[in-house]
Amino acid sequence: MSEFLFELNMLDSLLLLSAVTVAIAILCRVEYISGGVVTLLYLAQLVVVGMMISAGGVFSSHLTPQLFGYELGWLLDGLGLYFTLITVGSALLATLYMAGEWGRRYREQGKSFRALQSLLALNVFTMQLLLASSDLLSLFISWELASWAAFALMALSGGKGLKAALHYMIYAFSGAMLVFAVVAWIATTAVTAAYQLDINGAGILQFSSVAELMQQGIFTIPEQLLMLTLLLIGFGIKMGLLPFHLWQAPAYALSIGPAGAFLGAISSRLGLFAIIVVLFKIFGSITDGSILQSSFGFEFASVTPKTLLAWIAVATIIFPTFVAMRQNDARHLLAWHGIGQGGYMLLGLVMMDSLGSAGGLLHVFNHATYQAALFLAVTSVIYRTGTADLNRLGGLVVRMPLSFMTLLIGIIGLAGLPPMNGFVSKWLVYRSLLDQGELLLFVGAVIGTLGTILSVYKLIHNMFLGSLRKEHEEVREVSWSMLTPMLILSALILLTGLFPGIPLQWVAQGLSAVGLPVAEFNLGGVMADGGSLDMVIVSMVLFSGFGVAALIFYFVGGKSKRVNPLDNYAGGHFLYASNRYHYSNNFYAGLMHLIKPWYKNTFQRLERVVVTLLELTAESLSRLYMRPHSNQLALIIVVLLLW
Amino acid sequence: MKEIKVENRREGNILSRVFDELNEFCRARSLFILHYCTGCGAIELPPVMTSRFDMERLGVQPMVTPRQADILLITGYVSIKTLKRVMLTYEQMGSPKYVIGICSCTVNGGMYWQSYATAKKLDEYMPVDLYIAGCMPRPEAIISGLRSLIRNIELGESNNWKKYYENYDYYLGNQQKLFGDEWQTPVDVIGEAEHYGLVGEGTYGEHTEILQRVQQPLKPLEMRL
Ligand code: SF4
Numbered sequence: 001m002s003e004f005l006f007e008l009n010m011l012d013s014l015l016l017l018s019a020v021t022v023a024i025a026i027l028c029r030v031e032y033i034s035g036g037v038v039t040l041l042y043l044a045q046l047v048v049v050g051m052m053i054s055a056g057g058v059f060s061s062h063l064t065p066q067l068f069g070y071e072l073g074w075l076l077d078g079l080g081l082y083f084t085l086i087t088v089g090s091a092l093l094a095t096l097y098m099a100g101e102w103g104r105r106y107r108e109q110g111k112s113f114r115a116l117q118s119l120l121a122l123n124v125f126t127m128q129l130l131l132a133s134s135d136l137l138s139l140f141i142s143w144e145l146a147s148w149a150a151f152a153l154m155a156l157s158g159g160k161g162l163k164a165a166l167h168y169m170i171y172a173f174s175g176a177m178l179v180f181a182v183v184a185w186i187a188t189t190a191v192t193a194a195y196q197l198d199i200n201g202a203g204i205l206q207f208s209s210v211a212e213l214m215q216q217g218i219f220t221i222p223e224q225l226l227m228l229t230l231l232l233i234g235f236g237i238k239m240g241l242l243p244f245h246l247w248q249a250p251a252y253a254l255s256i257g258p259a260g261a262f263l264g265a266i267s268s269r270l271g272l273f274a275i276i277v278v279l280f281k282i283f284g285s286i287t288d289g290s291i292l293q294s295s296f297g298f299e300f301a302s303v304t305p306k307t308l309l310a311w312i313a314v315a316t317i318i319f320p321t322f323v324a325m326r327q328n329d330a331r332h333l334l335a336w337h338g339i340g341q342g343g344y345m346l347l348g349l350v351m352m353d354s355l356g357s358a359g360g361l362l363h364v365f366n367h368a369t370y371q372a373a374l375f376l377a378v379t380s381v382i383y384r385t386g387t388a389d390l391n392r393l394g395g396l397v398v399r400m401p402l403s404f405m406t407l408l409i410g411i412i413g414l415a416g417l418p419p420m421n422g423f424v425s426k427w428l429v430y431r432s433l434l435d436q437g438e439l440l441l442f443v444g445a446v447i448g449t450l451g452t453i454l455s456v457y458k459l460i461h462n463m464f465l466g467s468l469r470k471e472h473e474e475v476r477e478v479s480w481s482m483l484t485p486m487l488i489l490s491a492l493i494l495l496t497g498l499f500p501g502i503p504l505q506w507v508a509q510g511l512s513a514v515g516l517p518v519a520e521f522n523l524g525g526v527m528a529d530g531g532s533l534d535m536v537i538v539s540m541v542l543f544s545g546f547g548v549a550a551l552i553f554y555f556v557g558g559k560s561k562r563v564n565p566l567d568n569y570a571g572g573h574f575l576y577a578s579n580r581y582h583y584s585n586n587f588y589a590g591l592m593h594l595i596k597p598w599y600k601n602t603f604q605r606l607e608r609v610v611v612t613l614l615e616l617t618a619e620s621l622s623r624l625y626m627r628p629h630s631n632q633l634a635l636i637i638v639v640l641l642l643w
Numbered sequence: 644m645k646e647i648k649v650e651n652r653r654e655g656n657i658l659s660r661v662f663d664e665l666n667e668f669c670r671a672r673s674l675f676i677l678h679y680c681t682g683c684g685a686i687e688l689p690p691v692m693t694s695r696f697d698m699e700r701l702g703v704q705p706m707v708t709p710r711q712a713d714i715l716l717i718t719g720y721v722s723i724k725t726l727k728r729v730m731l732t733y734e735q736m737g738s739p740k741y742v743i744g745i746c747s748c749t750v751n752g753g754m755y756w757q758s759y760a761t762a763k764k765l766d767e768y769m770p771v772d773l774y775i776a777g778c779m780p781r782p783e784a785i786i787s788g789l790r791s792l793i794r795n796i797e798l799g800e801s802n803n804w805k806k807y808y809e810n811y812d813y814y815l816g817n818q819q820k821l822f823g824d825e826w827q828t829p830v831d832v833i834g835e836a837e838h839y840g841l842v843g844e845g846t847y848g849e850h851t852e853i854l855q856r857v858q859q860p861l862k863p864l865e866m867r868l
Contacts (some may be wrong), residue, residue, distance in 0.1 A: 398864040435657050468864060514782060562863035567829040569708045569735055572679070572728030574829075 005515040008619045010133060011059035015046045017041060018125040025118035031107055035099030038117055042092035049085050052076065053506060058513075060134070067137060070187070071203050075134035078509030082361070083131045083273050085506065086368045090265040091124045093485035094258040096377055100382060100481025102258070110363075116156060120259060123149045123267070130270060135205040138577075139274070140505075141420065144178065145240070147172040150267055162252035168247040175237035175244075178183070178230045185227065187208060193218045207281045214283060224283065228305065231278045232510050239271025241346070242315045243603050248339050249320070253331035257379030260331065264375050265368040266336045270366065272345055279349075280514040309350045314441055316343030317448035319603075325588065326599070330378045330388040333459055334371065337414060340448060341367045347445065348429040351436060355528055356517035358414035359428025361507045366421040370413035370621075373489035377407040379461060380478040380486070390458065394582040395468030395565060399475040404464045404488040411456035413493045419539035420496040427533055428526060458587045467565040467575075468583035498539050499523050535598055562603045663799070670739070671796040673711045674789075675706035677736070679729055682719015684716045684779040685745035703789055709735040714792070717765060719779070720748035720755045723821055726762045730818060733769050733807075734830035740804045741772045741792060744845065745785065750774050767817045770803035808836035809843025816850040824853050829861045 008016065021041040028034035052059060056343040061074040076084065095117070098106065107113045126149045130142035151172070153163035171176060183205070188447065190204045203209060214224060233244065240248040252264045317340050324336030341363065348360025380403045382388050397404045413420035416427075427451065433442040462607055477483070496503050501523035508518045524536040553560060566575045575581045586592070661808050678688055691698050692705065708711040709732050721729060733742065744765045747753035752763035765771050772795070775788040795801040807814060811832055833851060836842050 329800065395864075398866050401866055401868065561835070564861035564863050567735065568862055569710065569732065572725075572732050574727075574731065 009059055009062070010052050010055070010064070011061045011074065012419050014045060014076075015063065015074070015125075015128060015132070016387055017045050017048060018121075018128050022118060022121040024123050025114065025121040029114070031113045032104070032505075034114065034117060035095070035103050037094065038121065038308060039095045039099050042088060042095055044087075044219060045088045045124075046092055049081065049088055053081055053085065053478075053509070056509065061132065067141075070135070070137050070205050072138040072141070073134045073203075074129065074132040074138060076132040078506075078513035079273070079276065080131040080513075081267065081293060082506045082510040083364070084128055086269070086365055087124060087127050087131070090262050090368055090372050091120060093372060093376075093489060094120065094262040097222065097261070097379075097482050097485045098157075098258045098378060101479040102379075102482055105383070105643045106256075109385045116153075116256060116259065119149065119153045120262060121260070122170060123153055125149075127266070128271060131273060134180060135203070136186060136210060137205050137268065139277070140179055140183050143270075144176055145273070147176065150263065152638060153263065154251050156259070157254055157256050159254075160250070161256075164247070164250035164254050169248045169253040171237050171244060173363070175234040177234075179234035181225050182230050182234075184211070189213075189218060207277065209456060210282050220384075223519050225305070228283055233310075234276060235271045235274035235278065237271070239268050239275065239342050239346070240316070240320075241342070242276075242312055242319060243606060245316065245320060245339045246603055246607055249323075249332055249335040251335075252338060253329065253335040257382065258376065260335075261372045261375035261379065264306070264335060265372040268338065269345075269364050269368070272342065272349075275346065276349060276514060306350055306352070310347055310438070310441055311342045313347035313350065314444035314448070315345070316340065318444055318451070321448045321451035321455070322595070325458065326450055326592075327455075328461060330381070330390055331375070333390070333455060334374050334378065334559070336453070337411075337452065338367075338371055340452070341371075341414070341548045343448065344426060344445065348425070348432065348442065349436075351429070351432040352516065353432050353435065354517040355435065355526065356432030357516045358429075358504065358507055358509055358519045358521075358526070359425045359432060361510055362500070362503055363422075363425035365503045365507070366413065366493075369492045369496065370410040370420070370422060370491055373486060373493060374407050374410040374414065376482070376486045376489070377403045377410060378463075380482055383478055383482070385472055386517055390462035391584050393463045393469070393472075394435065394466040394580070394584060396472065396475065397462070397464040398466075399472065400477045402477055402483055403486065404460075406490045407460055407464065409490040409493050411460055413489050413497070415453045415456050417453075419497045419535065419542055420493050421500065421503075422493075424497060424500040424533065424535060431528065431531075431533075454588065454591070462584040462587065466584070467568075467580055469580065470577055498535055500525055500535055530611075646767060665704055667797055667799050669714075671793045672702040674741075674793070674796075675701045675711055676703060676714040676716050677706055677709050677712035677732065678716040678718060679724050679732060680716075680718050680727070681721050682746060682748055684718035684748075686715075687745075687779055687782050687785060688718065691785050693757045696782045696786050698786060698789060701762060701786075701789055701793060709733075710737060712736055712739045712745060712808050713739070717742065717744050717749050719746045720753065720758075721762045721765060722760050723762055723868075724760075726768060727822060727826075728832065729770060731830070734828050734832060739802070741794065741796070742769055742803070744771050744774045745780060745788075747776050747778050750776055753778060762821060768814060768821075770806040770814075772801050772803045805841055808839065808841035808846060810845035811836065812845050812848030815854060816848070819850055819853065825857055827854060827858050837847050 021038055023042065025038050028037065037262065043482075056078075058075060058077045060076075063560070064071055064073050066072070098113075103113050106116070123146070126142060126145040130146045131138065133139040133142050147169075151165050151169050154168060155162045187205060190210070190213055192206075194218070204213075213219070219227070234239075237244040237247075248268060252260055252267075254260075255263055271613040320336045320343075321340035324333050327333040327336060343365045344359045345367070348356040348358075348363065351357065351360075378388055381393065381400065381607070384400065385393060385396075387393065409420060413422035416422040416425075426445075430442060430445065433439075433445065487642045500605060501521055504519075504526070508521070511518050566577065566581070568575055568581055570581055627633065678685070690696055698704075703714075709715070713736075715729075715731060715733055715736060716860070732739070743763075744750065748755055748761070749765040749771075752758070753762060755761045757761065762768060773788055773792050775784055778786055780788075792801065815832075836846050865868065
């Protein structure tokens, strides 16, 4: 036994630690201790991941079970490590958030803190399995596990959340079926091919062997394109790619506060991870470049899978962002943005040059930091006021200044403005679009950013600015146990905005693991021909502008004076506390008047059509076998099938 | 004969004089007006603002809130109800602030002299820097009025806003006569007078005593952790 322990490498110990975390979260009955212990265990996991990253290279696990004669294996390279780091980090901060006062109130409401914590830990564990999978079968199995774990975590909130989770499950199932179909297709063909090509049959489903099969031309190009499409749909569902995005926002928004933060930060990025694996590990190394560049075999050659994917990404940016703008619940607004931001990541990655792919992958980290910060800040507001309804809040900045700060830093990151980290990744994506002359895509991405800026302003204005409601006079800032993770995240957003070199280093490891070009970077930014980015200078310029204004405001003259929000101008009217002067309902009425015709709920209708069609088929089929003489019918069918 | 304005400030050292002059030079060239369009005179403002007379060439622009505005433009007769709003708006403006009364009605009530519902003389309620008389004055008159205000500001002669603080009791008394003893705005004028160091002989008096009795002060919301 000791010998076995001695042989554990870092990936084994990470997975073991993760499993132990799940076990302790399930077993530990003393709930106020388990919060702290589990947090410490996540910290230990984070340390292991950090060690692995600093060691670099590829780690393979000793865990190699056989299934149906195929060897399953787990192997963590730079790409998986990057995602694992984000997963464990966001789990750590979410657990830290709920370890103290939040968890106590949760238990006092008679809900099971243990269930919440163990499901979160289970999510982390299954996600680690997925991120370390090294062949199609282990990918599929851990994909299923992760989907179920995510479903359970979403369903825990009950009520509407349960309904949203079921909605997710239907989508996830259909996606998994598509993936399974491709895996089965490749598996059956590969066995015969393995003999011809003299590859070890047990390891035939490994990504590298499958890539080899693709390269050898075992499958024709149209076959490969079909596979690619099925896989992209299957994994794109998890990522919320248009038109399969409808499940995501309600599912994340309605899950329990910190769990929502975790899911929103990283869960749907697993879809992106799988898409990267498919695009660049399996299909990436096809003769003469990548399959993405190949035309569809017809003669309008300019439409390649690459342009198609890029346009899907841009659609994923624009539509959900503008849907987010119409939301009146802070969590729904953020969750819709989560879908839109996924578009930037895919857009950057399919550009496939050094800047774009770095931007796309970097955006995963950046998005995780600010999305978690935003969700936690909103959860804090809900904790104190009991609502996230944007029409029933306002003026909270004087009562919850640190939550306001977190939200402010978070939305600047989300909107992609300097000096926060979201700016860096978006800048990289924009640069790559411009470099490749994709002006229309660029305009699309910018329209998305515009929508983001507008809607995050609505978010912060309706919650924190304007006049304080009477019933919120006595609201206090949340406790330090909840503030700490929020402040850590804010610091991260600022720090990685100022020094994007830190996360770019991990991104570079990830990119080289899948064979994408790596941009030249230093601590402060990225070097590129025709204009590089140095965030230290950008931030300095920005802060000196603010600094001059602040100097004048606070020191020169010193004539500023604080006033009550009711001492405000409303066309000369006197304002009273009973009659609030806070414009939140029907926000952006003017803009909405202009763009309202564009909101057509097309995707909801499309979904309803599919559902109705399915119901119709099911109904008519059930008519067949519910008939009095169904046994004769069955006989006929069996005979026909045999024949 | 036209009177020639002569620079009359000779105090202070040369450095502070240069700074003051620079300050006033800049201030006079960037004036935001809040046009409180009370009466018929407002109809003459659109031509003043738009391309024909174009007040922006003087550096004058409309502004939407009193906090950022420099000039309060009262454009006609002021009913008592309106005057309450005008007072609130005036008090909410940040110093230095200037008031222009357009139309004869603001000077002495004009053709509404006999009305029970209008305030007759605007400068009983707030210090007025400039009147532009006429029923109603033409855009040219308004432009020339603006020019003379600009000149006054540049010469440092438009300091009427200080009078409001220094003689607050007088203005408040007139306001109380019209609006009753319960009259108050959320703005703490006495506090501001102390803050700016503009407490004069007429700042306190019997009327401010009444005010302090009835006032329900609006404290700024404290930032609470
Ligand atoms: S002066 Fe004449 S135009 Fe001006 S408000 Fe009075 S009545 Fe109207």
